[in-house]
Amino acid sequence: MSTVIRTSGLTKHxxxxxxxxxxxxxxxxGQIHGFLGPNGAGKSTTIRILLGLARATGGEATVFGxxxxxxxxxxxxxxxxxxxxxxxxxxxxxxxxxxxxSRLRGTGKHDRAYRAERERLMAAFQFxxxxxxxxxxxxxxxxxxxxxxxxxxxxxxxxxxxxxxxxPLMEVMFRREIARVRDAGASVLLSSHILSxxxxxxxxxxxxxxxxxxxxxxxxxxxxxxxxxxxFEGTDASAAAGIAGAHDVAVEEGRVKFTVDSDVVASTxxxxxxRNAAGLRIAPPSLEELFLRHYGNELRGNELRGNELRGNELRGDELRGDELxxxxxxxxxxxxSAHEKTAASQ
Amino acid sequence: xxxxxxxxxxxxxxxxxxxxxxxxxxxLAASAVSGVEQSYGTLQDRQEVLVAVAANPVIMxxxxxxxxxxxxxxxxxxxxxxxxxxxxxxxxxxAVRHTRAEEELGRAELVSATPAARTAPTIATILHGVIAxxxxxxxxxxxxxxxxxxxxxxxxxxxxxxxxxxxFLGVALVAAQLMRTSRGANSLSxxxxxxxxxxxGIGNALGTPSDDLQRIESSWLTWLSPFGWAENARPFADDTxxxxxxxxxxxxxxxxxxxMLQPLRDVGESFIAQRPGRLYAHASLSAPIGLVWRxxxxxxxxxCVGGLLTGLLSTSLASVVNDLGADIPALQNVLTALxxxxxxxxxxxxxxxxxxxxxxxxxxVQTVARAxxxxxxxxxxxxxxxxxxxxxxxxxxxxxxxxGVLAVCAFGVLGAWLGSLRxxxxxxxxxxxxxxxxxxxxxxxxxxxxxxxxVVAPRLTIALAWILVLGGLMIGxxxxxxxxxxxxxxxxxxxxxxxxxxxxxxxxxGWWLLAAAVVLAGAALALMRRRQLATNG
Numbered sequence: 044m045s046t047v048i049r050t051s052g053l054t055k056h057x058x059x060x061x062x063x064x065x066x067x068x069x070x071x072x073g074q075i076h077g078f079l080g081p082n083g084a085g086k087s088t089t090i091r092i093l094l095g096l097a098r099a100t101g102g103e104a105t106v107f108g109x110x111x112x113x114x115x116x117x118x119x120x121x122x123x124x125x126x127x128x129x130x131x132x133x134x135x136x137x138x139x140x141x142x143x144x145s146r147l148r149g150t151g152k153h154d155r156a157y158r159a160e161r162e163r164l165m166a167a168f169q170f171x172x173x174x175x176x177x178x179x180x181x182x183x184x185x186x187x188x189x190x191x192x193x194x195x196x197x198x199x200x201x202x203x204x205x206x207x208x209x210x211p212l213m214e215v216m217f218r219r220e221i222a223r224v225r226d227a228g229a230s231v232l233l234s235s236h237i238l239s240x241x242x243x244x245x246x247x248x249x250x251x252x253x254x255x256x257x258x259x260x261x262x263x264x265x266x267x268x269x270x271x272x273x274x275f276e277g278t279d280a281s282a283a284a285g286i287a288g289a290h291d292v293a294v295e296e297g298r299v300k301f302t303v304d305s306d307v308v309a310s311t312x313x314x315x316x317x318r319n320a321a322g323l324r325i326a327p328p329s330l331e332e333l334f335l336r337h338y339g340n341e342l343r344g345n346e347l348r349g350n351e352l353r354g355n356e357l358r359g360d361e362l363r364g365d366e367l368x369x370x371x372x373x374x375x376x377x378x379x380s381a382h383e384k385t386a387a388s389q
Numbered sequence: 390x391x392x393x394x395x396x397x398x399x400x401x402x403x404x405x406x407x408x409x410x411x412x413x414x415x416x417l418a419a420s421a422v423s424g425v426e427q428s429y430g431t432l433q434d435r436q437e438v439l440v441a442v443a444a445n446p447v448i449m450x451x452x453x454x455x456x457x458x459x460x461x462x463x464x465x466x467x468x469x470x471x472x473x474x475x476x477x478x479x480x481x482x483x484a485v486r487h488t489r490a491e492e493e494l495g496r497a498e499l500v501s502a503t504p505a506a507r508t509a510p511t512i513a514t515i516l517h518g519v520i521a522x523x524x525x526x527x528x529x530x531x532x533x534x535x536x537x538x539x540x541x542x543x544x545x546x547x548x549x550x551x552x553x554x555x556x557f558l559g560v561a562l563v564a565a566q567l568m569r570t571s572r573g574a575n576s577l578s579x580x581x582x583x584x585x586x587x588x589x590g591i592g593n594a595l596g597t598p599s600d601d602l603q604r605i606e607s608s609w610l611t612w613l614s615p616f617g618w619a620e621n622a623r624p625f626a627d628d629t630x631x632x633x634x635x636x637x638x639x640x641x642x643x644x645x646x647x648x649m650l651q652p653l654r655d656v657g658e659s660f661i662a663q664r665p666g667r668l669y670a671h672a673s674l675s676a677p678i679g680l681v682w683r684x685x686x687x688x689x690x691x692x693c694v695g696g697l698l699t700g701l702l703s704t705s706l707a708s709v710v711n712d713l714g715a716d717i718p719a720l721q722n723v724l725t726a727l728x729x730x731x732x733x734x735x736x737x738x739x740x741x742x743x744x745x746x747x748x749x750x751x752x753x754v755q756t757v758a759r760a761x762x763x764x765x766x767x768x769x770x771x772x773x774x775x776x777x778x779x780x781x782x783x784x785x786x787x788x789x790x791x792x793g794v795l796a797v798c799a800f801g802v803l804g805a806w807l808g809s810l811r812x813x814x815x816x817x818x819x820x821x822x823x824x825x826x827x828x829x830x831x832x833x834x835x836x837x838x839x840x841x842x843x844v845v846a847p848r849l850t851i852a853l854a855w856i857l858v859l860g861g862l863m864i865g866x867x868x869x870x871x872x873x874x875x876x877x878x879x880x881x882x883x884x885x886x887x888x889x890x891x892x893x894x895x896x897x898x899g900w901w902l903l904a905a906a907v908v909l910a911g912a913a914l915a916l917m918r919r920r921q922l923a924t925n926g
Contacts, residue, residue, distance in 0.1 A: 130770075138666065146676075147675075173665035
C-alpha cells in the first residue's frame with residue numbers, strides 16, 4: 044500500500060510559539076484518516092503546510108512523494124480542499140463560486156459530467172446557487188466549498204472540520220459523499236474535533252496534542268489501550284469483589300461499576316454469571332475516552348486547582364476551557380508572528 | 390415610550406461620526422469665506438470670475454448658481470452645493486445605517502420582538518436625522534453670521550443646506566424600504582444624489598445669464614433637483630424662502646411615504662426583490678485573473694469616468710484661462726509654478742492631468758490592495774489551494790491594475806479631446822496625450838510599490854499604499870505653492886513624470902520612474918515565490 048501523506052519531525056514556529064513540534068503523520072492510499080484534536084492543537088497548521096500555503100520551519104513533509112511547498116501547483120491538481128472556516132466572495136453567487144473553483148481545477152466550461160455532478164450535489168445538500176455570497180449563512184458557505192470539492196474527482200481530499208455549521212441531515216449527505224470517494228479509491232484526511240463523526244467515518248485516527256501526534260492507529264488498535272466499563276444493578280461494591288481483572292470498583296446511581304482491560308472482557312463473563320448480575324451493561328471505550336486519556340492531564344490539573352465539579356460535568360466544562368486555552372495560544376502565536384513581521388518590515 | 394430609548398441609542402452610537410460630518414461641513418463653510426478673501430479679494434476679481442463662468446458654463450457643474458459678485462453671495466456660489474452635498478451624504482448613510490442595515494444584520498428583529506411599535510425604529514431614525522440636520526444648519530448659520538455676513542441670509546444658507554439633508558433623509562428611508570440590502574439602499578440613494586446634483590448643475594449651465602453676466606436664471610432642469618432648490622434660495626442676494634420650504638416639504642412627504650410602506654411588509658423583506666445571482670459562472674471566470682477583473686471592474690469604471698471628466702475640464706477650462714488672460718494673479722502663480730513657465734493653457738492641461746494621474750494611481754492601488762483584502766478575508770486561500778501558483782495569482786492583480794492605469798489615462802486623453810472640440814485646438818490634445826503618458830508612468834510606480842509592500846509586509850499594504858498616494862498628491866500638487874525646493878517636489882512621481890514643456894516631450898524623471906516600477910514589480914513577483922499566506926489581518 045503506498046503512502047499518500049508522510050511527515051516526519053515537522054515543526055512550525057510562529058515567533059516563540061511552536062505550533063507544530065515534531066509532528067509525524069502517515070496517511071496511506073485509500074484510507075479515511077481522522078486527524079483529531081481540539082482547536083489550536085495544530086491541525087490547521089499541518090493542513091496548510093500539506094497544501095503549500097505555509098512553509099515548515101523544520102522536518103519533512105511529502106504528499107504523493109513530492110514537496111508540498113515547491114510542487115504545490117502540480118499537487119493541487121490531485122487534491123480537493125475544504126477549509127475550516129469558508130469565506131466566499133460577497134458579490135459572487137454560490138453557483139459562480141463553485142464553477143470558478145472547479146474550473147481552476149481543470150473543469151471545462153461545458154463539461155457535461157461536471158454539470159451533472161454539480162446538480163446532484165446541489166440537490167443533495169439542498170443548496171440555492173443563485174444567492175449572493177453575503178447572503179449565505181456559515182453552513183451554506185461550507186456547502187460552497189464542499190460541493191466544489193466533491194464535484195471534481197480528486198485523489199486526495201483534505202477536509203478541515205468540514206461539517207461545522209451543517210445540520211444533522213447534511214452531515215448524513217456528507218458521510219455518503221466520503222463513502223463514495225473512498226469507494227472510488229481516493230484518500231481522505233479529515234480533521235475534526237467531533238469524535239462521533241470520526242468514529243463513524245475513519246479507518247485510522249491520529250490524535251494531535253500541542254503540535255505532536257500522541258496516538259495513531261485503527262480504532263480497534265486504540266481501543267486496546269483503554270479499558271471497557273462494565274456495570275450491573277446493585278448497591279454494594281463488595282458484589283464486584285473477586286472478579287478477575289476488575290479495577291476502579293465504585294457504586295453510582297444504584298449500579299456497581301468497574302473497568303477491565305478490553306482484551307479480557309470475555310473472561311469476566313463467568314464471574315458475572317455466577318453473581319447473577321441483573322441489568323448488565325458493557326460499554327466499549329469510545330473515542331472520547333481515548334481522547335480524554337491524552338487530554339486528561341490538563342483536566343486533572345484543573346481539578347486540583349480547587350474545582351469542585353465532578354465527573355462528566357467537569358469533563359465537559361474543562362474540555363471547553365482547554366479548547367479556549369488552546370485558542371488563546373494560537374492567537375498568541377499569530378500576534379507574535381504579526382509583531383515579528385511588523386518589526387522586520389520596519 | 391420606546392422611541393426615546395431608540396433615539397438615545399442612535400445618538401450614542403453615532404455621536405462621533407456625526408460630530409465629524411457636521412464639523413467638517415462647518416469647516417468647509419468657513420474655508421469658503423477665507424478662500425474668497427484671499428483669492429478673489431476685490432469686487433472686480435469676482436466679477437471677472439462670474440463673466441468667465443457665464444462664458445464657460447461647464448464650471449457650473451462643479452459650483453453653484455451665480456447671484457452677483459457681492460462677497461457673501463459669491464461665497465455661497467462657490468460652496469453651497471457642497472455644503473448641501475455633505476448634509477445629503479450624512480443623512481442618507483444615517484438613514485440606511487439605522488434601518489435597512491439593522492434589518493439585514495438581524496438586529497432589527499431583536500427590537501421588533503420587544504413591545505416597540507413596528508414603526509418605532511423608523512420614527513427614531515427620522516428624529517435622529519432631523520436633529521443632526523438642524524445642528525448642521527445652525528452651525529453653518531453661525532459660521533456665516535460670525536464672519537460678519539447678514540444674519541437673515543446666514544439663516545437661509547444654513548436651512549438650505551440642512552433642508553437638502555432632510556430630503557435625502559427621506560430618499561434613503563424610502564430606499565431602505567425598497568431594497569433588500571443596506572448596500573442596495575445606499576447605492577440607490579447615492580445614485581439619486583449624484584443624478585440630482587448633476588441635474589442641478591446642468592440646469593444652471595443651460596440657464597439664462599443676465600445682461601451683465603453676473604447672475605444666471607436656472608433652466609427648468611434645475612428645478613428637478615433639491616440642490617437646485619437650495620441654490621435658488623440665493624442666500625445673501627434674494628433670500629427667497631419658498632425653495633427651502635420646498636426641500637423641507639419634500640423631506641416630509643418622503644418620510645411619511647417610508648412610514649406608510651413599513652407596515653406593508655415583513656421585517657427583513659423588501660419591495661424590490663434582490664436580483665438573483667447567476668446560476669453558472671460566465672466564461673471569463675475561469676482563471677484567477679478573471680476573478681480579479683470581476684471584483685475590480687465596477688470601481689475601475691468609476692475611476693475611468695473620473696479620468697474622463699478631469700480630462701474634459703483640462704481643455705475646456707484651458708480656453709477659459711485664455712479668455713481671462715493674466716488678470717487673476719493668484720491663478721497665474723499656481724499655473725506657472727506647475728507648468729515650468731509654459732503657456733497658461735499648457736499649464737492647465739498639465740495640472741489637470743496630474744489629477745488624472747492621481748486617479749489612475751488610486752485605481753491601481755485599490756486593485757492591488759484587493760489581493761490583501763482577499764488574503765485577509767480568506768478567499769485567497771480557496772484560490773491558492775487550487776492548482777494556481779502564487780506568482781500567477783499576484784500577477785493577475787498586477788495585470789488588471791496596469792490595464793486600469795492605462796484605461797484611466799486613456800479616458801483622460803479622450804476627455805481632453807472632447808473638451809477641445811469647440812476650441813478646435815489640436816495642440817492641446819497633443820499636450821494631453823504626452824501628459825497622459827507621463828502620468829501613466831507615475832501611476833505605475835504606485836502600482837509596483839503597493840505590490841512590493843503586499844509581498845514583504847502584507848499587514849501594512851492598505852494603509853501604507855494609500856498614504857504614499859496621498860503624500861505624492863500633496864507634494865506634487867501643493868509643494869510648489871508651499872515653496873518646497875524642487876528636489877523635494879520632484880520626489881513625487883506625479884511631478885517627476887514625463888510631461889509637456891513648450892509643446893515638447895520632457896522626460897524629466899521618467900526613466901527613473903519606469904525603472905523603479907519595473908524593478909519593484911519584478912521584485913514583488915520574485916519574492917512572492919517565497920511568501921507564505923498571511924491570513925488574519
